[in-house]
Amino acid sequence: METRLLWFCNWSVLGVCATLKLPQIFAVLGARSARGISLPSLLLELAGFLVFLRYQCYYEYPLLTYLEYPILIAQDLILLLCVFHFKGHVKRAAPYIVLKEGSCGSTAPQHFKNLCTFISAASKFAQLQYLWKSRDSGAVSALTWSLASYTCAARIMTTLMTTSDLTILTRFVIMLALNIWVAATILRYRKTDVKSE
Known part of the structure; x- marks a missing residue:
């Protein structure tokens, strides 16, 4: 039973x-x-993913417990390019892509193990702060945050x-x-947008 649950969880996450x-x-x-x-x-989310991936590799945890991170990093890079494109700053994306490529080969020292949680939490708070300030969920996908x-x-x-x-x-x-x-905040401001229209 536990083996089947582990298999389901690993593969469903992937x-x-x-x-x-x-x-x-x-x-x-x-x-x-x-x-x-x-x-x-x-940007913080991307950094958090990179640090967490290196943490998992450093401790040589089973591949299936972190195999989604290279996929998420690639998708974040695509999203980053889209954001820069629509903000009119595509050339600004290049340093982040170079930084990502340069950081993949190194291993995380043991003292970085809590850094990934801090960076990832900071990324969520940055998105929340942006939503609270603008009171507009705009093009933010509640489905993406729900799946996360x-x-x-x-x-x-x-x-x-x-x-x-x-x-x-x-x-x-x-x-x-x-x-x-974050998903609840997106839905809250989406409902506000619908009511105001």
């Missing part, structure tokens, strides 16, 4: 993450605008069944709560 950012990318492309998307949030909530819940299960790493478990609990909060 399946969801293969398309996780697509609703957000399609929303930006469809609106031809990056309105509502916090660039600092996106599911992946965190599933990763809580896989962490408990495989590594029991308290740092990773804490990270996923915090990210689950923050992803739900």
